[in-house]
Every structure is written in C-alpha cells, then in structure tokens.
Amino acid sequence: MAQRSVVVGSKVGLHARPAKLFTQAAAAAGVKVTIAKGDGPAVDAASILRVMALAVKHGDEVTISAEGEGAEEALDRLADMLASDLDAVEA
Amino acid sequence: MRTLRGSGVGRGAAVGPVARAHPSPAVPDGPADPDREAAARAVAEAFDAVADALDARAAAASGTVADVVGAAAAMARDPELVAQVRTRIELGQSAPVAVDRAVAEFADLFRQDSFLAERVTDLLSVRDRVLARLLGLPEPGVPALARPSVVVARDLAPADTAALELDKVLAIVIEQGGPTGHTAIIAGQLGIPCVVRVGGAGELRDGEEVAVDAAAGTVVVGPDDEVRARVAARRAGLAALAERREPGATADGHPVALLANIGTAEDTERLVDAAVEGVGLFRTEVLYLGRATAPSEDEQATVYARVLRALGGRKVVVRTLDAGADKPLAFVTRTDEENPALGVRGYRLVRAAEDLLRSQLRALATAAERTGTTPWVMAPMVATVEEAAAFAALARECGIARVGVMVEVPSVALRAADVLAEVDFVSIGTNDLAQYTMAADRLLGDLADLLDPWQPAVLDLVAATAEAAAATGKPAGVCGESASDPLLALVLAGLGVTSLSMSPAAVPGVRFALARHTLARCRELAAAARTARTASDARTACLALVDAEVREVLALA
Numbered sequence: 001m002a003q004r005s006v007v008v009g010s011k012v013g014l015h016a017r018p019a020k021l022f023t024q025a026a027a028a029a030g031v032k033v034t035i036a037k038g039d040g041p042a043v044d045a046a047s048i049l050r051v052m053a054l055a056v057k058h059g060d061e062v063t064i065s066a067e068g069e070g071a072e073e074a075l076d077r078l079a080d081m082l083a084s085d086l087d088a089v090e091a
Numbered sequence: 092m093r094t095l096r097g098s099g100v101g102r103g104a105a106v107g108p109v110a111r112a113h114p115s116p117a118v119p120d121g122p123a124d125p126d127r128e129a130a131a132r133a134v135a136e137a138f139d140a141v142a143d144a145l146d147a148r149a150a151a152a153s154g155t156v157a158d159v160v161g162a163a164a165a166m167a168r169d170p171e172l173v174a175q176v177r178t179r180i181e182l183g184q185s186a187p188v189a190v191d192r193a194v195a196e197f198a199d200l201f202r203q204d205s206f207l208a209e210r211v212t213d214l215l216s217v218r219d220r221v222l223a224r225l226l227g228l229p230e231p232g233v234p235a236l237a238r239p240s241v242v243v244a245r246d247l248a249p250a251d252t253a254a255l256e257l258d259k260v261l262a263i264v265i266e267q268g269g270p271t272g273h274t275a276i277i278a279g280q281l282g283i284p285c286v287v288r289v290g291g292a293g294e295l296r297d298g299e300e301v302a303v304d305a306a307a308g309t310v311v312v313g314p315d316d317e318v319r320a321r322v323a324a325r326r327a328g329l330a331a332l333a334e335r336r337e338p339g340a341t342a343d344g345h346p347v348a349l350l351a352n353i354g355t356a357e358d359t360e361r362l363v364d365a366a367v368e369g370v371g372l373f374r375t376e377v378l379y380l381g382r383a384t385a386p387s388e389d390e391q392a393t394v395y396a397r398v399l400r401a402l403g404g405r406k407v408v409v410r411t412l413d414a415g416a417d418k419p420l421a422f423v424t425r426t427d428e429e430n431p432a433l434g435v436r437g438y439r440l441v442r443a444a445e446d447l448l449r450s451q452l453r454a455l456a457t458a459a460e461r462t463g464t465t466p467w468v469m470a471p472m473v474a475t476v477e478e479a480a481a482f483a484a485l486a487r488e489c490g491i492a493r494v495g496v497m498v499e500v501p502s503v504a505l506r507a508a509d510v511l512a513e514v515d516f517v518s519i520g521t522n523d524l525a526q527y528t529m530a531a532d533r534l535l536g537d538l539a540d541l542l543d544p545w546q547p548a549v550l551d552l553v554a555a556t557a558e559a560a561a562a563t564g565k566p567a568g569v570c571g572e573s574a575s576d577p578l579l580a581l582v583l584a585g586l587g588v589t590s591l592s593m594s595p596a597a598v599p600g601v602r603f604a605l606a607r608h609t610l611a612r613c614r615e616l617a618a619a620a621r622t623a624r625t626a627s628d629a630r631t632a633c634l635a636l637v638d639a640e641v642r643e644v645l646a647l648a
Binding site for chain 1: 161165166169200207210
C-alpha cells in the first residue's frame with residue numbers, strides 16, 4: 001500500500017473550502033484514498049464530513065494511503081494539494 | 092384590505108409581492124416505506140438534487156457565501172452520509188428518520204470541536220432541504236427572488252440574512268423575533284423597512300401584494316390606491332431628507348454629533364460619501380467571529396488602518412472585543428456558563444485572556460500611528476471604577492490616546508462621576524443598559540415591553556450618566572438603537588447626550604427632528620419623559636410636544 005505523510009499547509013486547516021477541494025480531488029483520483037490524522041484511524045478521503053470531523057489544523061501531520069494502479073501518482077497529487085495553502089487558491 | 096400589526100424597525104415603507112421563506116420541515120414519525128429499495132433510491136435522488144441546487148446557488152454567489160454554500164453542496168454529495176442513510180433504510184427506518192439520524196450522528200461529531208460546531212448549521216440546512224424534497228414541502232430558507240419582493244418568514248437565521256439578495260428585498264416581515272433581535276438589527280443597518288412580531292404573518296401567501304410600513308408597524312394586505320399613495324409619499328419624503336448633509340444640531344445650533352454604527356471595514360468604505368460625522372461604534376468582534384484562533388496583531392492593524400483611513404480624520408469610536416453571551420468565540424468563550432449574559436463577556440474577558448485585549452490595543456495604536464489619526468477606544472461591559480481604571484491604564488500603556496468605557500451596566504451609570512474621573516469619555520449602550528436594568532434578555536421577543544428604551548428607569552440612568560459627564564465637561568454619547576428613534580433622540584439631546592450613533596439609514600430622520608427643535612424644547616421633552624410613570628406615558632407625553640411637521644414626515648404616532 002502506498003502512503004504519504006504531509007504537513008497541512010492550509011491556513012484555516014481542512015475546513016469548508018479546503019476540505020471541499022481536497023475531497024473532490026480524492027473522489028476523482030480513480031483509486032480509493034484514505035486519510036488519517038496523526039496516529040488516528042484512517043477515514044474515506046472522499047467524504048467531506050469525515051475529513052472535516054478530523055478537525056485538521058494548519059501544521060498538523062496527516063497520512064494519506066491508497067492501493068492499486070495509479071495509487072502513487074494520485075497520492076503525489078493529493079500530497080501536493082495538502083501541503084499548499086488551499087484557501088489562498090482561487091476558485 | 093386587512094391590516095396586520097407588529098413592531099416596526101426604521102421609518103421606511105414599501106409595497107410589493109410576498110416571497111415566503113419556509114421553515115425547517117418536522118421529521119414525521121410515520122412507518123417505513125415497505126419498498127426499502129425504492130425509498131433508498133428516492134433519498135439518493137433527493138441528496139443529488141439538493142447538491143445540484145446548492146452548487147447552482149454557490150456559482151451565483153461570491154465570497155464567503157459562495158464558500159459556505161459550496162461546502163454545503165459537498166456535504167450533500169458525501170458518499171459516507173448517503174451510504175449511512177441507505178444502511179438505516181435497509182435496517183427498516185423510514186427515509187426521513189434515516190436522513191435525520193444519519194445527519195445527527197455527524198452533527199454530534201462536529202459539535203466536539205469548537206470550530207467545526209459552527210458548521211453544524213450547514214449540515215442541518217442540508218438535512219432540511221433533503222427532508223423537504225422527500226416530503227414534497229417547499230425548499231426551506233429564503234427562496235431565490237425573481238423580482239423585488241417583501242420577504243415574509245417566521246424568523247430568519249443569521250445564515251438566511253447573510254444570503255439575502257439585498258437589491259431585491261423591498262421589506263422584511265417576521266412573525267417572531269423582537270425589535271432588538273438579529274434580523275431587526277441587520278434590517279435597520281441596511282435601511283430595509285422591517286416589521287417584527289407580526290401576528291397572522293403566517294397566513295400571507297406567495298405573490299400576494301402587501302404594503303409594509305415600518306414607522307407604523309403595519310402590514311396592509313391588498314393595499315388600495317390611498318395606502319399605495321401614502322407609501323409613495325413617505326418614500327419621497329425620506330428620500331428628500333436623505334439629501335441633507337449638515338452636521339447634527341438643534342434648531343438653535345446646539346451641536347449633537349450624528350455618527351454611524353459599523354461592524355466591518357467594508358461598512359466604513361460605504362460611509363465615505365455618507366453625511367455622518369464619523370463612527371460612534373465600530374464593533375470589532377466581527378473580525379474574530381467564526382475563526383479558530385484570534386486574528387494576528389498585524390492583520391488587525393491592517394483592518395483598523397483601513398477603517399481610520401476611509402473616514403479621513405472623522406471621529407471613530409472603536410469598541411474593543413465584545414465576545415461572549417450571544418457572540419461566542421471558539422477560542423475564548425466558556426461553554427459551561429449557566430448565565431452567559433451575566434458571565435465572562437465584554438471587558439471581563441481580560442480575566443481569562445489579557446493577551447487578546449493587549450494585542451488588540453497595540454494593533455489599534457499601530458493603525459493610529461500609520462494613519463496619523465486619533466481613534467477613541469472604549470471597553471464594553473465595564474461594571475466598576477476599578478475596571479475602568481485598569482482598562483484606561485492598559486490602553487494608555489499600549490499607546491491609545493483617547494480612552495473610554497461603555498455604560499451598559501446600571502452600576503456604572505449610577506457611579507458615572509467616579510468612572511469619568513478615570514477615562515476621557517463614555518458611551519451609553521442602551522440595548523444592554525435596558526437588558527441589565529430591566530433584567531430581561533434582549534433576545535427574547537416576548538419581553539419587548541420590558542426592553543422598551545422609553546422605560547423611565549432606563550432614562551433615569553441615561554440622565555445620571557449625562558449629568559455626570561456634563562459636570563466634568565467630558566462627552567457622553569449614545570450608541571444603542573434608541574439613538575435611531577427621532578423622538579427618543581430629542582429626549583437624549585435634552586438629557587445632555589453629546590452624540591448619537593445609529594445605523595446610517597436612521598441618520599436623516601434624526602437630523603431632521605433635531606433641526607426642528609431648540610435645545611430648550613428637547614429639555615422639555617426630556618423632563619416630560621422622566622416625569623412619566625410608564626414607558627408608554629413617556630412616549631405619549633413627548634409625542635404631544637413634538638413639531639407637527641416632524642410628526643407628519645417621519646410618521647411618528
């Protein structure tokens with residue numbers, strides 16, 4: 001199973017708009033992606049409610065995981081996204 | 092022609108078709124659909140349709156509204172939520188119950204984090220919309236307006252008012268709420284005629300023509316030509332008053348500064364060309380609300396400088412952070428208070444988080460230096476001379492030149508002379524002063540009579556404050572909504588109040604009333620109000636003394 005650990009760059013954490021952008025990208029990844037905060041349980045990265053409920057703040061470390069064909073590429077893209085300040089990205 | 096009655100907010104009037112905002116549907120406890128597969132499919136379709144509708148609304152909106160609505164759309168598409176509803180239906184729950192319970196589980200999860208707790212409203216609005224679709228009920232909340240309309244609702248949540256299409260809202264009619272409630276205050280600020288606590292508003296139908304008169308507190312259903320002509324005349328009269336620009340003064344030239352209440356830097360920028368002498372109340376908590384952590388000193392200094400610069404040297408009175416009670420902050424407000432209105436709020440936050448106040452004061456000093464202006468800075472909810480002295484010392488240490496406190500707690504009004512010895516000015520917040528004098532929650536519409544700013548006990552406290560200020564030669568302003576009532580404004584001027592701060596929309600009426608009465612006449616009104624035994628006697632006595640033309644143009648009755 002492929003994994004990436006990322007420090008979240010979004011200034012407001014993974015709330016509202018950043019959570020929406022991230023979960024949309026995860027849903028479109030073509031593979032099932034999970035996300036966990038710290039040592040916590042992994043949840044469906046395509047679920048905005050699960051992702052928001054992790055209450056990820058700016059600077060928290062999260063781990064994303066996926067399996068299967070295209071998993072590595074998908075995780076690279078999602079990791080880049082998490083590391084950037086998603087709230088500053090224009091819609 | 093039927094006439095419904097309530098409490099009016101503002102002086103405006105308008106005629107237009109009703110657009111009903113619908114309440115949240117109740118969850119029926121009927122039996123489950125025997126065809127579980129069909130029920131699950133119907134729910135999935137309802138979630139999809141709601142998500143599409145919200146996406147379309149988000150695309151048509153901008154800024155925060157677009158973000159909030161966009162996130163709600165994503166919630167309606169959440170695969171886990173939809174899967175959980177399906178599981179519940181397969182286990183035998185009816186579709187509406189399954190939706191309600193599945194959403195409730197996520198809502199409970201969200202409530203465990205103070206920042207996420209604020210998003211629960213969005214989650215519940217998704218539930219309401221899905222339920223309405225399942226039950227064949229109209230979409231909850233304010234509908235998209237195809238033409239200028241009179242919005243009619245039981246009550247509007249802050250999220251509803253934030254999403255109002257202001258250019259299409261002619262007036263607002265609320266069945267519940269109160270004159271100092273959220274909707275009334277927002278409508279007053281925006282200058283939208285509004286009538287609250289209107290009995291029978293629930294029977295108004297979509298598209299039905301109504302005439303709303305905020306000054307009279309009436310809603311006329313199916314108005315005839317005479318009513319329409321009266322509304323048109325009032326609109327023309329108020330428009331003419333709005334053209335006047337001279338500083339506030341009585342007929343014999345005694346100045347009473349007319350100032351605006353604002354909450355954001357954007358509000359200030361709208362005031363650039365407005366005929367107001369400055370800002371009498373800048374509510375800084377807007378900068379803090381809905382955030383996980385306090386804004387940095389730098390960010391605050393930038394916003395404050397923007398406000399001070401936009402006013403170009405006009406007077407600006409800044410109120411330091413007034414959080415707690417009805418305005419909780421995720422990072423400081425305690426959630427275990429049984430009596431938040433009497434708890435750690437306003438200046439009292441200094442006990443728990445002095446750094447927060449210190450950083451705000453430093454940011455204000457920086458902004459003053461950058462813009463070469465001298466903002467007046469005051470603390471809310473001060474109750475003792477010691478608190479006033481401690482605030483003044485802290486503010487001066489941080490570099491603030493003009494320091495004041497608000498008079499909202501009766502103890503400060505009664506001991507105003509001692510408090511004024513510690514500070515440069517005071518400002519009376521009549522909404523909270525009434526709440527704390529009358530021991531009546533200002534958010535409870537049912538207690539509106541107790542919260543009447545004409546209550547003689549409240550006027551006595553205003554008088555005590557103004558007299559103490561006059562004796563020291565220091566200014567005493569009023570920044571509660573009572574300053575926006577032209578009749579009460581005359582009484583306040585007569586009591587010795589030196590400035591009146593209100594929603595900008597109320598300024599023209601108050602300017603006109605002051606210009607038509609001498610200071611001696613204002614003092615007569617003040618004496619008449621204080622001699623009265625009851626709030627309604629006080630108002631009636633003053634009405635009899637007011638200039639006839641003022642009474643006519645401003646529809647005072």
